[in-house]
Amino acid sequence: xxxxxxxxxxxxxxxxxxxxxxxxxxxxxxxxxxxxxxxxxxxxxxxxxxxxxxxxxxxxxxxxxxxxxxxxxxxxxxxxxxxxxxxxxxxxxxxxxxxxxxxxxxxxxxxxxxxxxxxxxxxxxxxxxxxxxxxxxxxxxxxxxxxxxxxxxxxxxxxxxxxxxxxxxxxxxxxxxxxxxxxxxxxxxxxxxxxxxxxxxxxxxxxxxxxxxxxxxxxxxxxxxxxxxxxxxxxxxxxxxxxxxxxxxxxxxxxxxxxxxxxxxxxxxxxxxxxxxxxxxxxxxxxxxxxxxxxxxxxxxxxxxxxxxxxxxxxxxxxxxxxxxxxxxxxxxxxxxxxxxxxxxxxxxxxxxxxxxxxxxxxxxxxxxxxxxxxxxxxxxxxxxxxxxxxxxxxxxxxxxxxxxxx
Numbered sequence: 001x002x003x004x005x006x007x008x009x010x011x012x013x014x015x016x017x018x019x020x021x022x023x024x025x026x027x028x029x030x031x032x033x034x035x036x037x038x039x040x041x042x043x044x045x046x047x048x049x050x051x052x053x054x055x056x057x058x059x060x061x062x063x064x065x066x067x068x069x070x071x072x073x074x075x076x077x078x079x080x081x082x083x084x085x086x087x088x089x090x091x092x093x094x095x096x097x098x099x100x101x102x103x104x105x106x107x108x109x110x111x112x113x114x115x116x117x118x119x120x121x122x123x124x125x126x127x128x129x130x131x132x133x134x135x136x137x138x139x140x141x142x143x144x145x146x147x148x149x150x151x152x153x154x155x156x157x158x159x160x161x162x163x164x165x166x167x168x169x170x171x172x173x174x175x176x177x178x179x180x181x182x183x184x185x186x187x188x189x190x191x192x193x194x195x196x197x198x199x200x201x202x203x204x205x206x207x208x209x210x211x212x213x214x215x216x217x218x219x220x221x222x223x224x225x226x227x228x229x230x231x232x233x234x235x236x237x238x239x240x241x242x243x244x245x246x247x248x249x250x251x252x253x254x255x256x257x258x259x260x261x262x263x264x265x266x267x268x269x270x271x272x273x274x275x276x277x278x279x280x281x282x283x284x285x286x287x288x289x290x291x292x293x294x295x296x297x298x299x300x301x302x303x304x305x306x307x308x309x310x311x312x313x314x315x316x317x318x319x320x321x322x323x324x325x326x327x328x329x330x331x332x333x334x335x336x337x338x339x340x341x342x343x344x345x346x347x348x349x350x351x352x353x354x355x356x357x358x359x360x361x362x363x364x365x366x367x368x369x370x371x372x373x374x375x376x377x378x379x380x381x382x383x384x385x386x387x388x389x390x391x392x393x394x395x396x397x398x399x400x401x402x403x404x405x406x407x
Contacts, residue, residue, distance in 0.1 A: 009227045014148035015211035016058065016232035018294045019204040021151040024158055024239050025291030026111025026261040027104065029284060031194045032240055033267070034258045036247025039188045041171070041179030044241055046192045048180060050199035051237035053385035055229055057200070057357060058208050060364040060374065060382065062225040065213035067372045068363075072209040072356075073305050075363040089359075090306050096352035097203050101299040104203075104349075105328035108295060109135065111261045112288025113332045115281040118262060125333045131285075132329030135292040139300065139321040144214070147297055154290035159235050161283040165268055166242035169249040176245060193395050199240065200389060201349050202356040207298040209360075210305050222372075261288075296324035354390035361386055 004012070035043045064075050076089045109131055117127035138150065184192055212225050243264065250267040257263075265280025272279055300321035303309070309316045361382045364374045374382065 004224070009224060010231070012224045013152070013228035013231060014145075014215060015208055015225075016228045017148060017151040017155050018211070018298065019058075019208060020232040020236040021154050021290035022104075022204055022294035022298065023199055023201055023291075024155070024236050024287055025104070025108045025295075026114075026284065026288050027107050028198045028240055029111065029243060029261040029264050029287055030258065031191070031198045032243035033247045033251075033261070033264045035188075035191050035195060036244045036267070037251045037254065037256050037258055037263075039185050039191060040248045040252040041175050041245065042183055042185050043188060043192055043195055044176065044179030044244060045182045046195040047199065047237055047240045047244065049182075049388075050196040051233055053196075053388065054200050054204075055233050056378070056381050056385055057205055057360055058229045058233065059226060060360050060378075061205060061209035062212050062216075062222060062229065063369055063372045064360075064363055065209050066216045066222050066225060067219060068366075068369050069213065069217075070209075070363075070368075071213050071305055072206055072359060072363065073302075075209075075366075076359045079359075079362060079366075092352070092355060093206060094303065094306050096349075096356065097206060097299055097302050100201065100203050100349045100352070101295055101324050102327055104201075105292060105295050105324045106331035108288050108292040109325075109328040109332040110288075112285050112292055114260060114262050115284030115288060118265075118281040119278060119285070124335050128329055128332035131289060131292065132325060132332065134289065135296070135329075136322060136325045138293040139297050139325060140318050142297075144211075147293070151290060151294060154286055155232065155235055158283060158286050158290070159239055161279065161286070162239045162242040162246070165272075165279065165283075166245040166249075168272070169246045169267070171245050171249040175248075179244075189395075190399070195240075196388065197349060197353070199236070200353060200385075202353045203295070203298055203302065203349070205356055205360065206302050210301055292325070292328065296321035296328075299324055354386060354394075357382075357386045357389045 061072060064070050064072060068075065070078070073089070073093060076093075077086045079085070109128060112131040113124060113128040116122065116131055117124055120127070122130075138147070142150070208229075216222070216225055247264065247267040250270050256266060261284050262281065264284065265277050268276035268280050300317035300319075303320045304314065304317035307316075361374070361379070364382070365379070366373060
């Protein structure tokens with residue numbers, strides 16, 4: 001079999017680009033800005049850890065899909081021969097994905113609206129309406145192939161914007177390297193959890209297992225899937241690192257209050273001057289709009305698999321996606337606070353994430369995968385990821401209950 005060139009593999013990539021577009025959104029920009037402003041380079045290691053963990057779990061999803069011919073929904077249902085278990089799995093995934101999607105979609109469109117309105121001087125309702133209509137058109141009229149191409153383009157543009165700004169900011173290289181040594185400064189635990197939670201998201205993991213099964217179907221395709229995951233997740237990690245590095249280099253210790261993704265633009269003013277606002281807001285538009293398209297698209301695909309909407313040209317997956325966009329547009333038009341929406345979405349994802357991760361690990365150890373089931377090293381690494389995501393989920397749940405009950 002002829003070995004594919006690098007560019008042939010790039011051309012064959014796809015599902016992971018949708019995932020990277022989804023997690024590099026206003027939530028990531030806000031969380032990264034908070035980390036840089038308040039803790040400098042100290043939490044760079046958390047981004048790297050979350051990227052490695054995401055690759056490990058996504059590769060398990062690829063093996064399940066391509067070798068086992070099963071997405072995580074079907075594989076999880078088959079773990080126990082029980083109707084009650086089947087209903088539990090379906091409800092778990094549907095509720096987890098639905099709530100997470102609604103929260104993230106609102107945050108995505110609020111962020112895109114803020115950036116678009118800032119560039120063109122538009123009122124909030126009009127900027128939100130334009131962003132919402134663009135997102136709605138994309139999820140209703142596009143095909144999976146078009147979505148992949150659009151997301152690859154968005155990832156490329158965002159990568160250029162965020163990485164260039166990190167270089168122009170002239171960070172302290174030694175301090176940057178020290179940031180990859182794990183440590184949690186006083187008061188940084190919540191930010192550490194948020195950085196991991198904004199990268200490893202349940203909806204992305206479930207979607208990857210479904211999209212991989214749809215795109216690839218033979219053992220020789222496994223390397224293409226691995227390449228797709230490593231390339232796009234690495235780009236996402238690089239962009240998140242660049243966001244933290246930029247804000248650290250310019251705003252660390254300044255006392256800046258981060259109450260909007262637009263605060264990122266302030267970090268560009270010393271190096272870009274009057275262009276800072278346009279450059280930063282453009283990055284926010286691309287991040288928000290790409291996520292606003294990817295998140296509802298993934299949600300529709302997942303609901304279609306969970307509820308077996310398998311008819312040709314079935315409208316229901318796109319209807320689910322459209323509803324998510326419309327609700328998100330409503331929040332954006334009426335000026336909902338982005339930080340509250342983002343925290344809700346991350347909290348919902350964080351609570352359900354460990355359960356989804358455990359399903360992946362258990363399914364990846366089943367004998368139907370043959371030589372491709374998890375080996376000892378993969379189990380140790382994925383086990384570490386599950387432990388961390390479980391801790392993330394419990395910490396998120398604790399904080400949510402604390403805020404709700406007020407103790």
